[in-house]
Amino acid sequence: MTDIAQWSQEAEALAEAVIAKYPQKRSALMPLLYIAVREDGYLTESGMRRVAALVDLEPAQVSSVATFYSMYKRQPVGKYLVSVCTSISCWLLGGDEVLEAVESAAGVPAGATDESGVVSPEHVECIGACGGAPAVQVNYELIEGLTPQKATELVEWLNAAQPETLNGDEMQALFGGQRSFDWAIHETDSATGPYPAFQPHGTVAPQGRS
């Protein structure tokens, strides 16, 4: 039970590059946790041990940080994490209804994962898209201005198409409505799993694929 995760060579190389960026190893803790999530699909105990060994901390210190943040999932989640904002702006414009629509389309309540392991609905606090409320993220890719109807279609699409990568702008075009900033720069990075797409973590799909 005290095993240390064996990571892919790619993950080890990414970790090394991340650590090299900081004057102190322990500063690399948070990015490394994402690499651990990418490796195992969620943050496992053995993954935290691997991170602890890499940055010369005790596992207890690593889990202290990991448990503080809700984005480090310590339980398996489905292929698609659908995060519905229910903070004030979104709530005023129907965030609760969007969440209900997502839950009923997925067939499971927020915090759970459907039987086939595809969709995990959750509700989250403000995701900084108040101007485009109600807002939703799928694998941390943003879609703004959803309606319950569009949210249902979104989940159905996820289930039917099961895309390998997800891109916010593309989903926005399919299911979104009102946006915070119509002039926002087109985002080509696509998410590859239920964790944020970020080049240094190796969690970005090659450009153009979606």
Place this chain on the structure above:
Amino acid sequence: MSDAPESVKITINGVEIEAPAGEMLIKVAEEHGTYIPRFCWHPRMKPVGLCRMCLVEVETPRGVVLVPSCVQPVADGMIVETASPVALKAQEGVLEFLLVNHPLDCPVCDRGGECPLQDQVMSYGPGESRFVEEKRHYEKPVPISDLVLLDRERCILCARCVRFSDEISGDPLIEFQGRGNTTEIFTFPNEPFASYFSGNTVQICPVGALTAAPYRFRARPWDLQTIESTSPFHTEGSRITVHASQNQVMRFLGVDNGPTNQGWLSDKERFGFEFIGSPGRLRTPMIRENGELREASWGEALIFVAERLKEIIERSGPDAVGAIGGAQGTNEDAYALSKFMRAAVGTNNLDAQLDDGLNPDFLVGVGSRARIDDLETANTILVWSADLKEENPILYLRVRRAAQELGATLIVVHPARTGLDDVAAHKFGYRPGDGSDLLADLAAGKDGFAAARDALQEGPLVVIVGRTGLAESGGLAEAVASFAGDLPGVSIMPIVRRANTFGALDMGVAPSLLPGRIPARGAEAPLVELWGAIPVSRGLDTVGMLAGLRSGELKALIMVGADPVRDVASGSRAAEAIGAAEFTVAFDLFLTDSAAMADVVLPAEGFAEKEGTVTNLEGRVQKVNRIVPGPGQARPDWSILDGIAEAMGSPIGLQSAETIAKEIATVATAYEGITWDLLEWEAREGAVVPHGDAQQPLEYVAVNAEQPQQTKGLGLHLARTLYDDGSAMRHSLSLAKLAPGMSAGLSPDHAADLGVEAGNQVTVSIGNVSFTCPVRIDPSLSNRTVAIPFNQPGIETLDAAAPISVVAGGPS
């Protein structure tokens, strides 16, 4: 900050006081008699301002504001109100908040009656709570180690335990987990709070969230009698309070003595108290008859011993008698042993060290001896000794603090990984036996040693030297000290591990020493008047005595709290020696492996059962006190020795520990002026010898100390662990199970050569002892060194000098 005034004037509750700039307000106020309530603030740890209990009103240019006084440095002109209506309301509010989730189960809580939360709620809290909702619930106490239990419902999240483990002991195994209302203190799953210092968190936890398994539900604070004393474990001489109820010692707590332990204790010294009340304690004298030990009266036993000794002395001369031990008792007991052997028997055959120590002249006579406090001002520290974490844990904490908090450059030299490696600027390993080569390289500043060599030139420098393991000669430590002696601003601290070794040597329990650091041949007036002529023979040390017994040259052995069979680096040879003796007598607390072979076994009083003094590794003399009676008919060592001398017709005239203390102050030059009164009333931190104007007659001169020993083949690193199979450990139930057991430490390459990994079994043969044990991988080891822990349960002690071999796998 640099142009800040040295001292500032501030006003606390209308009274103007002066304080050093930058000092925290809570501390300044306390030093001037104003107590501000607090939970997270601890004077030995960095302030964090977490609990908000210490809110006070401070006038600022923005008006009067509430500030947490534990993170508020004092500044000139500051006006502070600690008990204004607003401050009181704030403190009341904080307490009401803290109690929102507190279970108030004080009647079943170990802390009840001495709980800072309870006390401060009584003094500063609201009478009632407005909180009617459900409190948080957690599984009630969860064991987080073999010694400590955690009750998260009681925790007020002050982080004292977390900060202690991180800042002070360097093993951060408990941490905050989670966030917001579900924040809790916990360990990582399946990683117990296995720290050598975990008990300190129990002592400083301001509530009953952390409790100690050995004390749980055993006593209420108001039923305890308490006395201050000095820890019977480790040579650092930690100050403790001993708590007893109904003649049973219930616990030890650490006392903050600035020059030594600063409030902290190792778990061994905190929980080792259990041996005192152990049912295994000897209660009656016993004499061997027809091969069996039978109970006897003191009168019979003393006369029996006296007659046997007298008869041997008459037949074979006084040098046919020897004594081993004396390092586990008080200075008064050691003095009695020294006097008994010299004046009543007439020999210099006595030794407090059991073949695991250093040259006694070096230990007590080294020039420019360091004090522990020198670490606070040291620029550079060289530790070339045993792993301090295992053998001198309080010194370990102090060195760690110097390197980590005070910025000293730490150089560690040791054949294996040590507890200080993570804070060391330089770490050098070597194969045991090759130490003098490494010393030469370091002295010459060879490749890879240049930076360390330069650091050694940057005094003040403290050099801690001792034996790195039992398989290495003590001469190396002397060679290191003699090299270091020429470095600028150096002070030297030679160390050994057995509790009162320094006291026993200071009392002359060594062939070459007389009480007060007088060389055996240098006895002068007051001593000679009291003792008579001092024997002139050269005297044997422990190794010499055991060899003498085997060869028949030595006929009788007195063992005073010593267990050579378990303690010397070749137990079977020690057993052989005891078996060969014509007559052996053991004074002990327990029927140890050695005592079980003796002809007469006499029950001795131990720690907390007798009064006296002890001397720590820097020469600090401190008082130990009595709080419980000894078991059965147990007597203190000095009284047993006095009784034997009396029965031999050569009385040594000892009346009580207190009169012995006076005699020591008269005859032992370095101890002049050290009285019990002085220690009890004036020198509360202890008195360092040589005391005041007193002289230390012995001047140790290094004599070409190290003879390089070349090991061929595998080198053996035989090192002690904090928990082992020693007799105090065996009889402290909570600690007995903590001995790590046998293992073989191998370098990664060596393991690869053997085709084994961590946890695989190997068979180790040392001389004619073979055992199978799991592999530990230690990258600090040289490729041809095997590290073996000494004195583990179930394995006889090993011959450090014998050849060693390791093969993969178990017995075929």
